[in-house]
Structures are given as C-alpha cells and as structure tokens.
Amino acid sequence: MRKYMAIAGISIKNALVYRANVTGRAIFYFIFIFVFFSLWSVIYSGNEIAGYNLTQMIWYVCMTELVMFCSGSGIFGRMNQEVKSGSIAYQLLRPWNYIFKQFAGTLGEITFSASIFTLMAIIMGLVFVGPLAGFDPVAIPFIIVSFMLSITMNFFFLMSIGLLAFYFEENTPFFFIYNKLLFVFGMLIPIEFLPLWAQGILRYLPFSLITWAPAKMVVKFSFEHALAVIPLQAGWCVLAVLLALFVFSRGVRKVNVHGG
Amino acid sequence: MFMEVKKHIKLIGKYFIFNLAAITEYRTSFIVQVFGMALNNASFAFFWWVLFDKVGAGIGGYDFRDVMFLWAVASTGFGLAHVFFANANRISGMIITGELDTYLLQPKNPLINSISARMSATSWGDVLYGIILMALIKASIGMWLMFGIGIFTAALLITSITVVGQSLTFYFGNMEAVGRSLREFTITFSIYPESIFKGPLKVLIMTAIPIGFITHVPLRLAHEFSWGIFFLLLGVAAAYCLFAFVIYMNGLKKYESGNLIITRM
Numbered sequence: 001m002r003k004y005m006a007i008a009g010i011s012i013k014n015a016l017v018y019r020a021n022v023t024g025r026a027i028f029y030f031i032f033i034f035v036f037f038s039l040w041s042v043i044y045s046g047n048e049i050a051g052y053n054l055t056q057m058i059w060y061v062c063m064t065e066l067v068m069f070c071s072g073s074g075i076f077g078r079m080n081q082e083v084k085s086g087s088i089a090y091q092l093l094r095p096w097n098y099i100f101k102q103f104a105g106t107l108g109e110i111t112f113s114a115s116i117f118t119l120m121a122i123i124m125g126l127v128f129v130g131p132l133a134g135f136d137p138v139a140i141p142f143i144i145v146s147f148m149l150s151i152t153m154n155f156f157f158l159m160s161i162g163l164l165a166f167y168f169e170e171n172t173p174f175f176f177i178y179n180k181l182l183f184v185f186g187m188l189i190p191i192e193f194l195p196l197w198a199q200g201i202l203r204y205l206p207f208s209l210i211t212w213a214p215a216k217m218v219v220k221f222s223f224e225h226a227l228a229v230i231p232l233q234a235g236w237c238v239l240a241v242l243l244a245l246f247v248f249s250r251g252v253r254k255v256n257v258h259g260g
Numbered sequence: 261m262f263m264e265v266k267k268h269i270k271l272i273g274k275y276f277i278f279n280l281a282a283i284t285e286y287r288t289s290f291i292v293q294v295f296g297m298a299l300n301n302a303s304f305a306f307f308w309w310v311l312f313d314k315v316g317a318g319i320g321g322y323d324f325r326d327v328m329f330l331w332a333v334a335s336t337g338f339g340l341a342h343v344f345f346a347n348a349n350r351i352s353g354m355i356i357t358g359e360l361d362t363y364l365l366q367p368k369n370p371l372i373n374s375i376s377a378r379m380s381a382t383s384w385g386d387v388l389y390g391i392i393l394m395a396l397i398k399a400s401i402g403m404w405l406m407f408g409i410g411i412f413t414a415a416l417l418i419t420s421i422t423v424v425g426q427s428l429t430f431y432f433g434n435m436e437a438v439g440r441s442l443r444e445f446t447i448t449f450s451i452y453p454e455s456i457f458k459g460p461l462k463v464l465i466m467t468a469i470p471i472g473f474i475t476h477v478p479l480r481l482a483h484e485f486s487w488g489i490f491f492l493l494l495g496v497a498a499a500y501c502l503f504a505f506v507i508y509m510n511g512l513k514k515y516e517s518g519n520l521i522i523t524r525m
Contacts, residue, residue, distance in 0.1 A: 024437030028444050035448055038456040042320045049314055170289040172382070173296025180303035188307050193314050 003096055004104040011108025022116055029069055029120055036061045036188075037128045050192040055129040056219040062121040063215035064187040067147065070114045071154040075106055076175050079162025089255060098252075099244050102159060103152075110151060132219060139221035142230065146214040149233035154182075154210050156240035163244065166251025186212030203228075206236045268372045272344060279379035290381050297385025298392065301335055304451070305393065320455035327453065328397045329482065330475040333407060334450045336390030337414025337474060342383035345419045348375040349443065351426035351508075352436040361517050371508045375423065403482045410478030413497040414450075417474050420497075420504035421446050427504070430511025442469070450474040470496050 037058055044054040052060065079102075082088040091098055125132070161178055164171040185191060185207040191199050202208040213229040284290050305328060312324045319327070341348070354360045354374060363370040363377075394407055425442035428435040449457065449465055454476040457465060465471040473496045481489055 024441050027437075027441040031441075031445055031448055035452055035456075038458075039319070039452055042453075042456045043311075043315055169286065170292045173292050173299070176296050176300035180300055184303050184306050184310075189310060193310050 004100055007096075007101060007104040008107040011105050012111055014108055022113065025069060025113075026116065026120060029065060029117060030124070032065055033058075033062055033121075033124050033128070050190060052190060052192070052219070055132060058129045059125045059132050059219045060190060060215045061188075062125045063218045064211040066114075066117050066121045067150045067154065067211055067214060068182070068187065069117045070110055070147075071151050071158065074109070075102065075155060076158045076162040078102075079159055080165045080171060083163065083165035083251070086255075088252075092252065092255070099159070099241075099248055103155065106155065110155070114147075114151070135218075136221060139217060139226075142221070142226040143214065143217050146217050146226070146230055146233060149230065149237050150210045150214050153206060153233065153237045153240045156237070156244045157206065160240070160244045160247045163247045163251055166247070166254050181207045182211055186210070186215070190216060204232060206240070209233050209236055264369075268369060271368055271372065272376045275376040276344060276379070279377075283379055283381045290384075293381045294385040294388060297382040298389040301331070301386065301389045304331065320453040322453040322455070325397045325399070326479060327451075328393055329399065329403055329407070329479050330451055330453070332390040332393040332397075332399075333410040333414055333475045333478055334390075334447065335386045335393070336407075336411040338418055338447060339383040339386030339388075339390065340411055340415035341418040341422075342380040343387060344379070344415070345375040345422075346380040346383065347378040348419050348422040348426065349439075350378070351375070351423065352429040352434065352439050355429045355515060356434055356436070358517060360515060364517075370512065371423070371505060375419070400482070402485065406478045406482035409493075410475070410481075413478070413493055414474045416497045416501055417470060418443075418446060420500040421469060421471070423504040424507050427508045427511045430508075430514050445469070446471050446474070450476070454479075470500055473497065 040054055040057050040061075043049070044057070047053075049057075082091070088098075091101070094101070157178065158175070161171065161174045164174055168174075185194075185202050185205065191202045191208050191212050194202065202212075209229060209232055213225075213233060217226055217229070308324060308327050308331075312319065312327075322330075347354075351374070360370065360374065363374040366373055390407075390411065394404065399407065422439070422443050425435070425439035428438060446469070449471045454462075454472060462472075466473075473493055477489065477493050481493070
C-alpha cells in the first residue's frame with residue numbers, strides 16, 4: 001500500500017508542475033456550461049421540466065460535467081498507447097500491480113482536477129443561476145462519497161476499455177460508445193426526461209450511476225436517493241475494478257516481447 | 261497566380277489519394293472507426309429528440325429538423341475539413357518541434373503542403389453521418405441544396421479558423437491549448453440554435469470568428485433564400501481563408517528552424 005501512496009504523491013507533484021494542461025480543459029468546461037446555460041435559459045420560462053427548474057438544471061449540468069472532467073479521461077489513451085506500442089512490457093517487470101499502479105499514478109491528476117473544477121462548478125453555478133434553493137449541508141458527506149465512487153468507477157471502466165487494445169486492433173469506437181452512453185443517460189439530461197420504463201432500468205446501470213446519481217444528490221438531495229444509489233455505486237465500483245483486473249490478466253497473456 | 265492555384269489543388273488531390281490508400285490499408289480498422297464515429301454523433305440526435313419531445317415546442321425558433329440540419333452541415337463540413345486538411349490541428353505542434361522544416365524545403369506553399377499531408381480516418385464517419393442525417397429527416401430540396409454548398413463553406417471556415425488559432429504559436433509561443441479550445445469553441449457553437457446566443461457573443465460568432473456562417477447562415481438560406489446572403493456566405497468563407505493564409509505566412513517569417521531529423525513515410 002505504501003508504494004501506491006508514494007506513486008500517488010509523485011502524481012500530485014506532477015499535476016502541480018504541469019498546471020498548464022488544465023487550462024485548456026478549464027476553457028472547454030466554461031464553454032460547455034455556458035452553452036448549456038444559454039440553451040436551458042431559452043427552454044425554461046419559469047416552469048419545471050421533468051421535475052427540474054432552471055436553477056437545478058444548470059447546477060445539474062455543472063455537476064455531471066464535474067465528474068467527467070475529474071475522471072482522468074486520459075487513462076483510455078494511455079492504456080491504448082502502452083498496449084499498442086508494447087511499452088507495457090517494461091511495466092510488467094516492476095514490483096507492483098499494474099492496474100493499481102495506474103490508478104495511484106492518476107490520483108494526482110484526479111485530485112488536482114477535482115479541486116479546480118469543483119471551484120469552477122460552484123462559481124459558475126452561482127454566477128449563472130445563483131444558489132440552489134433549499135440546499136442542506138447535511139448532504140455534503142453523501143455527495144463527496146457519491147462523487148468519489150463515480151469518479152473511481154468511471155476511471156476503471158475507461159481503463160478496461162483502453163486495455164481492450166490487447167484484443168482489438170482498433171478500440172476507439174468502444175471509447176466513443178461508452179462516452180456517449182454516459183452523455184445521453186445522465187450527463188446532458190437527467191434520466192427523469194426519459195420514459196418511465198427506461199428510468200426503471202437506467203437507475204441500476206453504471207452510466208446513470210456515474211453522472212445522474214451524484215448530480216441529483218446535489219440538486220435534489222434526499223436520504224432515500226442517497227441510500228438507494230450509494231450501495232449501487234459501490235457495487236458497480238467493485239465490479240469495474242474486477243473487470244479491469246480481468247481484462248488485464250487475460251490480455252497480458254497475449255503480449256509477445258521480442259527483445260529491447 | 262492561376263497556375264499556382266491549379267498546382268496546389270492538384271497537390272491536395274494527390275495527398276488525398278495517397279492518404280486514402282494509407283488509411284484503407286487496414287480496412288476493418290477503417291470501417292470500425294467510420295461507423296464508431298457515426299454512432300458517436302448519433303447520440304446527440306437522441307439528446308435533441310428527447311429534449312424536443314419533453315419541451316413539446318420549438319426551441320429558440322428551431323424545430324427538430326432545423327437542429328438536425330445544423331448537425332448535418334457541421335458534421336459533414338467538419339468531416340471534409342479533416343479528410344483533406346487534418347494536419348491543420350497540428351500546426352502548433354509542428355512549429356514547436358521544428359517539424360515544419362520538412363515542408364519549407366519543398367517547392368510548394370508550406371501551409372497547403374503541411375495541412376494536406378494527413379487524413380483523419382474517423383472523419384469519414386462525420387461525412388457519412390451528416391448525409392445519413394439529411395436523409396433521415398426527409399430534408400426539403402432547399403435544405404439539400406444548401407447542405408451541398410454549406411458543407412464546403414463549413415469545411416473551409418473550420419479549417420481557416422483552426423489555422424488562425426494554431427498559427428498564434430508563431431507569434432506568442434506555445435498556443436496549442438488555445439488552438440484546440442478555439443476548435444472546440446467553433447464546433448460547439450455551430451451545433452446549437454443561433455437564437456440561444458445573444459449580445460457580444462453573437463457579434464463575435466458573426467464577425468471575428470465567423471462560426472455563425474458555418475451552419476446558421478446555410479439554415480437561414482435553406483428556409484428563405486436570398487442572393488445577397490448567399491454571396492455574403494461565399495465571400496466570408498473566401499475572406500477568412502485569405503485571412504488565415506496571411507496570418508500563417510506572416511507568422512512563418514518568425515519561425516525558427518530546429519534540427520529535428522524526421523522520416524516521412
């Protein structure tokens with residue numbers, strides 16, 4: 001465990017050194033929220049849609065985007081590149097579990113992004129639509145746990161998709177499809193916008209649990225919702241880690257090393 | 261002048277043939293990438309369909325078909341830009357690494373030569389998606405006509421805006437992140453109804469960064485054709501190409517060569 005903590009510490013230092021990388025993403029985060037603010041402002045005229053008012057909807061988008069921007073999405077590209085280039089072979093000799101080392105190595109980026117984008121999300125929410133009416137600070141510990149589970153789950157799913165490079169020559173379409181499932185089943189709109197039968201299914205699927213579950217906890221907190229989604233998120237999180245370990249352990253057998 | 265233009269169009273054509281042969285060498289991979297990208301874009305159509313269904317009325321004066329038209333022109337225009345000029349996104353990187361040296365030694369204009377040298381495989385998915393979308397929304401003849409013209413002006417504008425953003429590196433050091441953000445800005449603002457943007461932002465996307473001319477003006481023309489606006493569209497596309505060319509060529513005078521040795525295969 002201590003070695004993974006040391007790797008995470010180095011990763012945090014790296015993230016602080018390469019701060020400029022975050023600038024571009026921060027600009028894009030701003031653009032995204034701004035466009036959605038403009039769009040929803042035209043759609044809403046003092047009414048509620050699917051149980052959400054304009055203020056809740058803008059905070060909702062700020063929160064779902066927060067998960068997406070903090071999940072270390074670079075992990076897919078990194079896995080993809082390491083497998084395809086063969087550089088993964090060098091990592092296999094090292095005294096650590098490859099999967100957990102990657103997670104520890106991305107923790108710095110995740111922590112740094114989380115601090116920057118949480119601040120941005122709060123500022124943008126306040127500037128665009130003002131504070132959330134009825135927000136109860138009691139919700140904060142639940143929100144933090146839910147976000148941590150979402151980000152971890154998303155990270156390991158992205159990692160598994162990146163590791164599919166062991167099996168497929170071109171795995172980018174899997175990444176596209178996964179991302180878009182997140183987009184339409186919770187990120188761009190709450191699942192309450194979808195038909196009731198679809199909501200019944202989506203409440204249990206990881207795509208909505210990654211985006212909708214924590215964002216709804218911020219904008220419409222209830223103990224009922226928190227206690228329903230957090231165990232599901234934890235369960236999917238364990239499954240995501242097991243999936244990454246499985247894809248890696250089976251895939252790594254396909255590696256052929258032909259000298260240095 | 262005319263002969264120079266003709267020679268460079270020929271060069272773009274040659275690059276197109278070579279690049280296409282290169283990316284279709286791994287046929288399965290190419291097909292998977294194309295359909296993956298088309299499917300990727302389709303998720304947004306789902307989003308808009310749900311939204312219009314829930315709102316039950318037009319959004320900012322647009323109906324579902326109008327928004328899909330914006331998407332079709334933006335997607336195919338973006339696709340064409342990256343089928344022919346995918347390397348425009350790498351100008352900044354080429355300046356920083358000194359990779360531009362290779363193009364400076366060749367007897368062709370370095371801008372045209374360098375940006376045409378690469379083709380993006382996934383962009384064929386974007387090209388295809390726009391055409392499929394137009395068929396699915398049962399577009400009117402006016403929409404098809406404006407789509408046919410709009411995709412070319414869109415491709416030229418997207419490429420020119422990218423060249424301008426990326427060329428800032430000549431003047432201000434590494435501006436890769438700014439160039440990338442400008443591209444994202446261009447795409448994002450061209451796929452939402454024009455009416456949601458107001459004030460200075462609207463002025464910006466209709467003047468200095470003419471994003472409004474990528475999709476919004478072709479849609480206006482499809483609904484209500486006017487020769488004046490049509491020629492304005494062509495004029496803006498041509499003028500911005502010229503502007504990008506001037507920005508790049510002036511910037512090139514500031515370029516400092518590196519000693520990077522690379523192999524172009």
